[in-house]
Amino acid sequence: MPIRTDFSATVEHISILDEHGVLDEQLAKDTLTDEQVLELFQYMCKCRALDETAFKLQRSGRMGTYPQNKGQEAAAIGSAFAAKRGVDWLVPCYRENAALWMHGLPMHYVLLHWMGDERGNQIPQGVNITPLCIPIGTQMLHATGISWAMKLRGIPGVAITYFGDGATSEGDFHEAMNFASVQQTPTIFFCQNNEWAISVPRERQMWSSTVAQKAIAYGMPCVRVDGNDLFAVYKASRDAIERARAGGGPSFIEAVTYRLADHTTADDARRYRDPVEVEAWVGKDPIIRLRKYLVSKGLWDDAKQAELDEAGKAMVSEVVRAAEGIAKPAVSDIFDYTYATIPPELEVQRRTMRTHSLGQSPEQVGLAGR
Amino acid sequence: MSSTTTAKEPFNPKLRRRVDDQGGQQLVECNLVEAITLTLAQEMDLDDRVMCLGEDVGLNGGVFRATDGLQARFGEQRVVDTPLSESGIMGSAIGLAMGGMRPIPEIQFEGFLGPAYDQLCNHAARYRTRSRGAITVPMVVRVPVGGGIHAPELHSDSPEAIYAHQPGLKVVMPSTPLDAKGLLAAAIADPDPVIFFEPKRVYRLPTREWIPEDRYTIPLGKARIVSEGTDLTLVTWGASVYQALAALDALPEDVSVELIDLRTIAPLDRDTVIESVNKTGRCVIVHEAPKTCGFGAELSSIIQENCFLHLHAPVQRVAGFDTIMPYYKLELEYLPDSKRIVEAVQQTLAY
Numbered sequence: 001m002p003i004r005t006d007f008s009a010t011v012e013h014i015s016i017l018d019e020h021g022v023l024d025e026q027l028a029k030d031t032l033t034d035e036q037v038l039e040l041f042q043y044m045c046k047c048r049a050l051d052e053t054a055f056k057l058q059r060s061g062r063m064g065t066y067p068q069n070k071g072q073e074a075a076a077i078g079s080a081f082a083a084k085r086g087v088d089w090l091v092p093c094y095r096e097n098a099a100l101w102m103h104g105l106p107m108h109y110v111l112l113h114w115m116g117d118e119r120g121n122q123i124p125q126g127v128n129i130t131p132l133c134i135p136i137g138t139q140m141l142h143a144t145g146i147s148w149a150m151k152l153r154g155i156p157g158v159a160i161t162y163f164g165d166g167a168t169s170e171g172d173f174h175e176a177m178n179f180a181s182v183q184q185t186p187t188i189f190f191c192q193n194n195e196w197a198i199s200v201p202r203e204r205q206m207w208s209s210t211v212a213q214k215a216i217a218y219g220m221p222c223v224r225v226d227g228n229d230l231f232a233v234y235k236a237s238r239d240a241i242e243r244a245r246a247g248g249g250p251s252f253i254e255a256v257t258y259r260l261a262d263h264t265t266a267d268d269a270r271r272y273r274d275p276v277e278v279e280a281w282v283g284k285d286p287i288i289r290l291r292k293y294l295v296s297k298g299l300w301d302d303a304k305q306a307e308l309d310e311a312g313k314a315m316v317s318e319v320v321r322a323a324e325g326i327a328k329p330a331v332s333d334i335f336d337y338t339y340a341t342i343p344p345e346l347e348v349q350r351r352t353m354r355t356h357s358l359g360q361s362p363e364q365v366g367l368a369g370r
Numbered sequence: 371m372s373s374t375t376t377a378k379e380p381f382n383p384k385l386r387r388r389v390d391d392q393g394g395q396q397l398v399e400c401n402l403v404e405a406i407t408l409t410l411a412q413e414m415d416l417d418d419r420v421m422c423l424g425e426d427v428g429l430n431g432g433v434f435r436a437t438d439g440l441q442a443r444f445g446e447q448r449v450v451d452t453p454l455s456e457s458g459i460m461g462s463a464i465g466l467a468m469g470g471m472r473p474i475p476e477i478q479f480e481g482f483l484g485p486a487y488d489q490l491c492n493h494a495a496r497y498r499t500r501s502r503g504a505i506t507v508p509m510v511v512r513v514p515v516g517g518g519i520h521a522p523e524l525h526s527d528s529p530e531a532i533y534a535h536q537p538g539l540k541v542v543m544p545s546t547p548l549d550a551k552g553l554l555a556a557a558i559a560d561p562d563p564v565i566f567f568e569p570k571r572v573y574r575l576p577t578r579e580w581i582p583e584d585r586y587t588i589p590l591g592k593a594r595i596v597s598e599g600t601d602l603t604l605v606t607w608g609a610s611v612y613q614a615l616a617a618l619d620a621l622p623e624d625v626s627v628e629l630i631d632l633r634t635i636a637p638l639d640r641d642t643v644i645e646s647v648n649k650t651g652r653c654v655i656v657h658e659a660p661k662t663c664g665f666g667a668e669l670s671s672i673i674q675e676n677c678f679l680h681l682h683a684p685v686q687r688v689a690g691f692d693t694i695m696p697y698y699k700l701e702l703e704y705l706p707d708s709k710r711i712v713e714a715v716q717q718t719l720a721y
Contacts, residue, residue, distance in 0.1 A: 118499070118502050119502055121500050122501055123501060131500060131505070135488065138461065140461075142493070144462045145461065145462035145464055145467070146465040146469040148465065149468070159465075172461060175453070176458065176461065176462070178453050178455065179458045337498050337499040338498070338538055339498070339540075339562050340506070340561040343591060345637065
């Protein structure tokens with residue numbers, strides 16, 4: 001018997017708007033209108049402004065550890081814009097704030113989260129978002145389950161889950177991909193490949209030459225896009241979402257981007273990254289190239305930018321005010337959300353927490369009335 | 371979503387059924403595993419959102435046959451054979467619950483909870499708290515538990531204390547068909563994640579029992595007084611209830627022991643234990659799990675906090691040893707048996 005090929009595959013890489021702001025008109029056809037691009041550009045700028053402010057809040061001691069989103073705005077916005085707010089679900093990790101805001105999460109919630117306040121995760125009714133997920137790669141299974149439930153219940157929604165390149169080394173990533181493909185759930189696996197998992201570069205994270213090809217093992221359509229290219233991200237996301245909504249099952253998108261900032265404010269990327277590499281990626285900034293494009297089309301100018309910067313500043317200070325203006329949570333919150341109904345032992349602890357002797361009433365230790 | 375048959379047909383017609391002489395109530399004769407299957411069928415009949423998923427739970431009906439016949443009745447969409455992937459089962463069940471379903475994932479043996487621990491403890495248990503009530507995970511994780519069935523490695527452990535230590539989870543372990551049916555129905559109705567440990571050693575032992583066929587619930591967090599007594603309180607749960615009963619038979623007739631089956635480990639029915647020990651002044655706790663940091667340690671602590679002035683003797687624990695659970699040739703030496711329980715009871719009475 002001759003040796004035959006049972007399977008072979010290729011991974012496409014889509015790029016529509018290059019780093020100089022030059023658009024491939026052919027590929028850009030039927031993607032975003034000028035009005036939409038303008039709207040999304042302004043969104044990206046405002047998110048960048050808030051991100052910079054969040055960094056300063058941490059540095060000045062007004063907020064805890066914070067992971068900057070800088071440089072990844074096109075990936076977040078382009079994908080989220082392709083999803084239907086209130087119908088589709090976003091299942092994030094923690095570097096796609098812009099997507100969450102676009103889908104209705106009040107902007108100060110993310111700051112609250114990093115200010116050590118669970119109310120930042122108290123997603124309002126009707127907003128289809130799960131809270132930021134700190135452990136790496138675990139949330140993808142929830143996206144698989146949520147979209148599976150939608151399929152079973154006949155709801156025409158999809159779930160997009162976000163994660164980084166490092167997360168694809170976790171077992172849960174593979175289990176989520178496998179479950180989604182076996183059940184043909186409407187799930188979009190959106191990898192923000194930002195080249196670094198804290199200090200470990202992608203080439204030491206995996207031996208495969210792309211992240212996208214991992215989806216091939218699960219029989220899942222996959223594509224690689226320039227993650228700093230709003231048009232390419234949007235196109236790939238829209239296509240994947242349309243396919244999922246039509247019953248075509250899950251898809252995988254690898255958005256090749258770059259973490260322009262440190263992993264978090266607790267990290268110093270200068271310890272492990274070559275400044276030449278960082279500098280090269282600064283030149284590929286998704287906001288700068290989009291602005292160049294808009295200016296070249298006569299849709300944007302310095303005056304409009306100045307106006308937007310002002311509006312951004314005002315919005316940011318309002319968001320910060322909302323996050324900082326909220327009263328400290330009630331101490332009883334520690335207890336009240338552990339179960340739907342508080343069990344007797346926990347009720348005793350709740351009632352007696354200030355006596356430093358759990359199980360004793362305040363009267364027993366002479367603290368009554370204090 | 372559709373059921374493959376109507377809700378009217380009784381599930382598993384092979385089970386013997388009769389009408390109760392007194393109240394005219396329909397009774398069905400079940401062992402523990404049959405009671406579980408019957409309850410799953412009834413809950414799935416009642417609520418389209420309830421679904422089972424796990425390894426081999428579909429066509430094969432589960433390795434212990436706990437889901438036998440369910441896929442035929444409810445179809446492949448609601449009784450799902452999943453990939454061999456415990457974290458996948460647990461994590462996607464969490465998503466299913468968040469998406470409006472009432473999933474009942476099965477982990478085939480307690481030893482394989484390990485790969486699912488992260489999803490169970492770091493997500494299912496925490497979602498309500500970390501979202502301040504915005505997102506909840508109503509699901510029941512069914513897990514066969516414990517030793518005594520000549521099973522291979524990692525098929526015989528008793529990890530209930532590990533999960534009782536995790537805030538946000540509820541931990542249930544029935545010992546009889548009657549309790550299994552009522553507790554499982556209550557667990558499925560519960561708005562929080564519940565681990566439902568099924569003591570595999572008594573899945574089919576000792577005999578079938580006549581239990582009400584119609585749906586009933588037994589509240590989580592309520593212990594059962596198996597037999598009343600005045601001299602000593604014997605607290606246990608799961609398969610050890612039967613070792614305790616054997617010990618009671620072996621004790622002299624003038625020894626009056628109050629036997630408590632906890633039924634739910636978390637939340638714990640503290641009141642029943644405390645009230646009993648305050649009455650008897652003596653307590654022996656029995657469990658299969660290793661002694662150190664076993665749930666007996668917690669019980670013992672609660673007893674000294676609440677019954678100190680009533681105690682006539684130190685609280686004794688009859689437990690598994692602080693070793694790896696041996697392979698089955700030595701498992702009966704490891705597991706608490708009636709002899710060890712009798713000895714502990716006699717020592718405590720003689721103190």
